[in-house]
Amino acid sequence: MILEYKGVEITESVSIYRCWHDMFAQDKADMLTIMFDDIESLWDNWNPQSGDEIVVKNDEISTGTMYVHKKTMRGRFYTLIAASAPLSSNVNRSKAWQDVRLLQIGNEIAEIHNLDFKSFGVENVLYSYILQKNEPDFTFLNRICALEGCAFLIYDKALILYSIEYMENMESADEILLDEQSKYQLFDTSGLRYGTCKIVKGKYRGAYDAQNGSNKLLIPNMQFDVSSATDAIRFAKNLLIRENNSIHDGFFYTGNIYPAYTPGAVLDMQIARIPSWDGRMVITAIRNDYIADKSKVFFRKIEVAKNDR
Structure with a gap:
């Protein structure tokens, strides 16, 4: 593993106790948590500042440039929290x-x-x-x-x-089999599926019916502007799809960190003894543990028949 801080490699100068890289396909910026055994007060003397750039590399894997957002000290341990999004x-x-x-x-x-x-x-x-x-x-x-x-x-x-x-329509990045030796969990919340989304914004109205057998109605509570009935219908469709996207999701653990496993990538997955889950999955988030050289991979299933489209 290689650690670069403010453009300088300092791998041999520090003792890294923990290094987690959390990557997200949407909604959140990537996060890096790196903890040092700072028994000689090295990091305290260096006095890292918010906004400093930090990069961790591990063979073909890299965090990319991250920006320090927070630092904490406890006993001899010094922890930096960095994000892919700048302080601005x-x-x-x-x-x-x-x-x-x-x-x-x-x-x-x-x-x-x-x-x-x-x-x-x-x-x-x-x-x-x-x-x-x-x-x-x-x-x-x-x-x-x-x-x-x-x-x-x-x-x-x-x-x-x-x-x-x-x-979702990209070529699969990898094929994976989860068998009896694999560590994973699956979550089925299909009972929470919405059937229709309706939008009313001023004089504009729009609705979209997924025709999926559900009578649950989604009324978005987020703030947004609508300039036409066409906008309202398009927004209703996209919000309904987004709400229903994760009714089949889960996570699994790997014994190594794989370069092909990145947020947004598609996997062809087979799950032993649960063939109803076989199919294409989108990686929604990953936690890469650079010290243990393993990952926790979060995913959601792409439905084979998706009337929401």
Whole structure:
């Protein structure tokens, strides 16, 4: 394992007790928790500051550039908490966005935070008006993504915006069999599936019925602007799909850290004795333990017959 701090490799200068890298496909920035046995008060003397850059590499795996957000001290242990999002991501902003396209919003937010911008499979829809009111940029962007069936992640100084449906249709990154020796858990919450989503915003109304046999009604409680009935229907569909996406999910443990296992990647999975779960799964989050060289991989099942589409 290689540790770089502020662009300098310091692997041989420290004694690392714990190193966890939590990666997320959406909703959260990646997090790094690294704990040092600081018996000689080395880190206290170095006095790391919030915003300092830190990178951990392990063969083909890397955290990418992370930014220190928090530090804690207890006894001889010194802990740094870093995130893939820079400190500026915590700042609230207000802006009335007018006659702007989705990719323009993503690109402008990336520029504000000194990030590169990439997109995959995203429909570049036009908004006549969207209000960002006293909220962090990435909270605002996450809200738009929910409405548009998209998500984003931040990795190695880049903001990556992608269509969830586009990623689900990508070629599988790997095949995996969970058998009697595997450590895993599966969760079936299909009884909570919603059948219809309705949106009423001012004079505009929209609804989407998944025709999945459920009579549960989803009425979104998030704040957003609607400029047409077409918007309302599109938002209703995407919010319903998002709400129903994780009714079959779970996690499993690996004995090693695999480069192919990244958030958003698709796996072809077979589960011994539970063939109803066989199929394609999307990785939603991963915890890589660089000291133990193992991972906890969270996933959700892509339904074979999905009327929500």
